[in-house]
Amino acid sequence: MKKLLSKDKWLYALHTVSHPADGFYEIRHRDRGSVAVALIFVILFSLVWSVNRISAGFIVNDIDPRDVNSLTELITVLLFFFLICVSNWSITCLMDGKGRLKDIVIAVGYSTLPATVGILIGTVVSRFVSEDEAAFYTMICGVGIAYTLFMMLVGIMTVHNFTLGKTLITLFLTVVALLLIIFIVLLIVDLVNQFYSFLHSIYQELLFRT
Amino acid sequence: MRKTFRSKRILGVLILSFMASFSATAVHAEEDVPYDTYNYNYWEDVIKTPAAYTPAGSIGGTDLGTTAFKEPRDFCISEDGEIYVADTGNNRIVVLDGSLRNVNRIIDSFTAEGIEDHFSAPYGVCVSENGELFVADSNNARVVVLTPGGEYKRVVKEPKSEILEDDFAFIPLKVTVDYADRIYVISKGAFEGILVFESDGTFSGYFGTIEVKISVWEKFWRRFASKEERSNTQLYIPTEFTGIDVDADGFIYASNIDSEGTQAVRRLNPQGKDVIQKGENGNVGGDIRYGNYGDYSGPSEIVDVVYRGKGMYSTLDRKRGRVFTYDKEGNLLYIFGGVGLQDGTFQTPVAIEQIGEEVLILDAGRNVIMKFRETNYGNLINEAVGLRFDGDEKQAIGKWQEVLRLDENNELANNGIGKAYLTAGDNEKAMHYFELGMNKEYYSIAFKRYRNMILAENLGWILTGAMVLIVAGFVFKKIKNRKKGIEREEGLL
Numbered sequence: 001m002k003k004l005l006s007k008d009k010w011l012y013a014l015h016t017v018s019h020p021a022d023g024f025y026e027i028r029h030r031d032r033g034s035v036a037v038a039l040i041f042v043i044l045f046s047l048v049w050s051v052n053r054i055s056a057g058f059i060v061n062d063i064d065p066r067d068v069n070s071l072t073e074l075i076t077v078l079l080f081f082f083l084i085c086v087s088n089w090s091i092t093c094l095m096d097g098k099g100r101l102k103d104i105v106i107a108v109g110y111s112t113l114p115a116t117v118g119i120l121i122g123t124v125v126s127r128f129v130s131e132d133e134a135a136f137y138t139m140i141c142g143v144g145i146a147y148t149l150f151m152m153l154v155g156i157m158t159v160h161n162f163t164l165g166k167t168l169i170t171l172f173l174t175v176v177a178l179l180l181i182i183f184i185v186l187l188i189v190d191l192v193n194q195f196y197s198f199l200h201s202i203y204q205e206l207l208f209r210t
Numbered sequence: 211m212r213k214t215f216r217s218k219r220i221l222g223v224l225i226l227s228f229m230a231s232f233s234a235t236a237v238h239a240e241e242d243v244p245y246d247t248y249n250y251n252y253w254e255d256v257i258k259t260p261a262a263y264t265p266a267g268s269i270g271g272t273d274l275g276t277t278a279f280k281e282p283r284d285f286c287i288s289e290d291g292e293i294y295v296a297d298t299g300n301n302r303i304v305v306l307d308g309s310l311r312n313v314n315r316i317i318d319s320f321t322a323e324g325i326e327d328h329f330s331a332p333y334g335v336c337v338s339e340n341g342e343l344f345v346a347d348s349n350n351a352r353v354v355v356l357t358p359g360g361e362y363k364r365v366v367k368e369p370k371s372e373i374l375e376d377d378f379a380f381i382p383l384k385v386t387v388d389y390a391d392r393i394y395v396i397s398k399g400a401f402e403g404i405l406v407f408e409s410d411g412t413f414s415g416y417f418g419t420i421e422v423k424i425s426v427w428e429k430f431w432r433r434f435a436s437k438e439e440r441s442n443t444q445l446y447i448p449t450e451f452t453g454i455d456v457d458a459d460g461f462i463y464a465s466n467i468d469s470e471g472t473q474a475v476r477r478l479n480p481q482g483k484d485v486i487q488k489g490e491n492g493n494v495g496g497d498i499r500y501g502n503y504g505d506y507s508g509p510s511e512i513v514d515v516v517y518r519g520k521g522m523y524s525t526l527d528r529k530r531g532r533v534f535t536y537d538k539e540g541n542l543l544y545i546f547g548g549v550g551l552q553d554g555t556f557q558t559p560v561a562i563e564q565i566g567e568e569v570l571i572l573d574a575g576r577n578v579i580m581k582f583r584e585t586n587y588g589n590l591i592n593e594a595v596g597l598r599f600d601g602d603e604k605q606a607i608g609k610w611q612e613v614l615r616l617d618e619n620n621e622l623a624n625n626g627i628g629k630a631y632l633t634a635g636d637n638e639k640a641m642h643y644f645e646l647g648m649n650k651e652y653y654s655i656a657f658k659r660y661r662n663m664i665l666a667e668n669l670g671w672i673l674t675g676a677m678v679l680i681v682a683g684f685v686f687k688k689i690k691n692r693k694k695g696i697e698r699e700e701g702l703l
Contacts, residue, residue: 058645059654064253128661131654 009034013041016110020151023110024158028103035102038109045112046070046077048120057126060137084108087177088156091170097160107155111148118144244555245531245548251621252648254491254498259617262535262544262588263569265554268578271297274306274313279577284346284384284561288337288358291565295572295579296335296345301328303335303345305358308565310579317343317360327362329354334396338387346382346395353382353395353407366393369405369413384453388460396451396464403482404451404464418464418478420448453514453526453561461485463515463523471495471509475525475536489540496527496534506530506549516562520596524562526571531556533569533582537595541622544591546582547571556580587616594626603630621647632656637663 012032016023027033050070053063085108089101099107122141129136157167247261271278280299287293291308302318319328334346342363343356353366368380381398388394391409394417403419432440453465462478474495477486488494496510510527517523521538531549536542548555557575564570567589569582584592594609603626610626617623624647631640632652637660644653665672 059650059657130658130661131650 005034005036008032009037013037013110013113017113017151020154021158024107024155027106027110028099028159028161033103033106033110035105035109038106041109041112041116042078042081043074045116046074048116048123049073049077052119052123055127056123057129057137059129059131060126060134081108083178083181084174087181088170088174091173091177092156092160095166095170095173097162097170099156099159103159104156107159108152111151111155114147114151115144118142118147243546244550244552245546247544247546249542249545249620250491250498251619252490256499257619259544259620260587261546261585262591263533263546263582263584266568266581266583268553268573268576268580269306269310270576270578271304274304274311276304276313276316279304281574282560282572282577283574284334285563285570285572285579286336287563287565288341289339290341292337292358293563293565293570293579294335294337294343296332298331298333298348298574301330301332303329303332303343303360310570310581315360317356320354320356320360320362322362322365334382334384336386338391339389340391342387342391344385344387344393346385348381348383348398351380351382353385353393364411366395366407366411369407371413371415373415384451386454386456386462388456388462390460394454394456394462396454399450401448401450404454404462404478417482418451418462418476418484419482420451420466420476422448423470452512455515455517455523457517457523458519463517465512465515465525467511467513468495468509471497471500474510474512475515475523487538487540489536489542493542494525494536494540496525496532497530500530510534513559514561516564518564518592520592520599522592522595522599524564524569526559526562528559531559533562533571537622538599543595543622544588554580587613590616591622594623598626603633606630621649623647625649625652628652628656 009032012023012026013034016027016033047070050068050073053061053068053073054065054070085101085104088108089097089099089104091097092099092104118141122137122144125140126134126137153167153171156162156171157164160167160170162170243261243264247259248256249259251257277300279295279297282295283298285293285295292314293306293308293310295304295306297304300318302316304316305314306312307314319326321327329345329347330349331347332345333348336344337358338344341358343358343360345354345356347354351368355363355365357363379399382395383398384396386394392414393407393409393411395405395407397405400416401420403416406414406417408414449466449468451464451466455463457463460480463475464478465475468474472493472495473486473488475486476484479485486494491498496512500509501507506529508529510532511529512525513528514526515523516526518535522535522543524533524535526533526547529549531547532545533547534542535544547559549557549559551557556571556573558573559571560574561572562569563572567584569584571580571582573580590609590613594606594613597603597606597609606626607630610623610630613620613623614627624643628640628643628647628649629652631637631643632655637656640656641653641660644650644656
């Protein structure tokens with residue numbers, strides 16, 4: 001853990017943001033990334049997301065603060081993150097991707113940093129803008145999110161050693177796989193539920209008979 | 211130990227019973243109404259409010275010393291305060307005095323050109339500003355014009371025009387008259403709009419046609435449908451108008467049953483164009499939240515509208531028996547009424563009118579007129595909205611503050627107070643109230659002024675701070691350079 005969170009790893013994460021293509025290449029081939037740092041970035045993203053929803057300025061904020069629960073949002077973001085990683089991994093495995101699950105986790109995790117920073121700055125700015133200046137807020141957040149998407153694309157591409165076209169195809173398939181996984185999980189949950197209620201009714205029947 | 215436990219329990223029971231009795235007395239007597247009173251907030255959630263109107267009894271035919279009403283369909287109030295009830299099932303017009311205690315007269319026949327004539331299912335009734343009585347005599351396909359006393363004046367017959375279809379049947383249901391004595395008639399099955407007649411009875415055309423909305427999806431499917439399939443699907447016909455009223459400026463308020471539940475009332479200018487303001491959420495269709503299954507599901511079915519003065523109007527929903535009141539800008543002010551069998555609820559509400567401070571609802575199921583009296587809460591809102599309509603926002607602030615005491619979630623009241631503070635120049639307070647009232651537009655104005663004020667007040671500090679920073683930066687750089695220089699010299703040495 002100490003090694004995972006060394007100063008070098010943190011600085012390298014920042015280096016990856018400024019030099020995505022080189023950065024992700026070294027992460028794949030020289031093990032310069034860190035899963036722990038990536039996870040911390042994802043958690044940070046989720047926290048900033050909740051902060052934005054709760055305390056962005058009134059003019060840009062359309063959310064009922066009573067609806068925001070940062071814990072459920074954290075769980076949702078983490079679940080979604082792992083779903084993306086796992087479905088991308090399962091697709092790229094079949095399509096000659098060179099990346100390991102670890103690399104995918106790092107690539108996606110590091111990519112969230114620009115969005116986190118953008119939304120954080122946007123949230124601060126939003127408290128000082130009026131309605132006609134709200135475009136600044138949208139722009140700042142938009143730039144952050146756009147850079148995140150760009151980094152993710154480059155990250156997946158570099159880590160797997162894909163061409164751009166192949167990356168786009170795998171990303172599309174990743175979405176399909178994601179939906180499939182959700183579908184199967186729901187199916188299993190429903191099955192388990194039915195099985196449980198079946199056992200429960202047998203138990204009750206026995207209880208009433210005796 | 212045990213003793214203290216018991217005494218604690220007794221104390222607890224005492225406190226509980228005290229609280230119960232306290233809360234029982236805290237409920238105001240006038241809030242005890244047999245229906246839900248609520249409104250919708252910014253997020254379109256249902257928010258309970260105090261009652262704006264409470265039931266104040268009902269009046270049937272037998273209470274007035276005549277035979278019971280039979281499916282009365284419409285009523286109207288004349289300038290001098292008399293109430294004309296179209297007693298459709300009994301083929302007569304009953305005229306009551308303003309107190310709703312006495313029958314002034316009953317009109318069931320008239321003498322037209324020497325021949326005695328009767329009504330057949332008189333469905334709608336209206337009294338013009340000149341005091342002429344208009345009766346939509348539905349089964350006789352005519353609108354009869356009488357003096358208030360019941361003397362025959364003239365008759366508006368079935369219109370003849372090229373724009374009417376050949377199989378057009380004139381079945382007048384509702385009628386109203388504007389200040390220029392133009393006659394507006396809603397005819398059964400006339401989907402093209404309201405029929406307008408000049409004062410002498412000549413037909414001048416349709417008015418206020420409701421446009422049919424076809425979604426892109428429906429258009430898409432129609433493209434692929436065969437001719438047979440196309441003829442089998444339902445026709446895209448606009449909805450009919452259901453109720454009609456006219457305001458002081460001669461604008462026509464017309465209600466219709468909207469299947470989308472978004473716009474059930476139109477305000478038509480003399481050209482027949484809809485000029486209604488739809489408010490923040492773009493909805494003047496009654497209930498915003500409703501169930502999709504069961505007896506009382508689906509959007510509201512608005513059957514009548516009444517202009518209440520000062521830009522306010524109320525619509526009547528027959529599905530859930532609600533009365534929705536809006537202001538000029540289309541903000542929903544309050545909701546009251548409900549369907550049921552209890553006293554103060556409706557079975558088949560068909561028409562709504564206002565007399566003085568009271569709202570009257572005609573119920574064709576119970577065959578009675580129901581009275582609703584405004585509460586303190588309703589009165590405060592009515593007066594505040596009235597003051598705002600007159601442009602007297604400063605006067606309104608006191609009323610809005612009273613409203614907030616009764617209903618602290620009221621967004622309109624918060625906005626009203628915010629606007630008053632904004633004009634008074636207290637931007638910080640204005641911002642606070644606009645945030646509570648979820649009014650981003652005005653909040654933004656107040657915020658801009660507040661921000662400028664803060665900047666102007668602290669400009670000296672900000673500029674000094676900036677200067678200090680710049681100078682400090684210079685000095686720091688100099689020192690660093692000198693140090694570097696020294697180091698370099700040392701290195702050279």
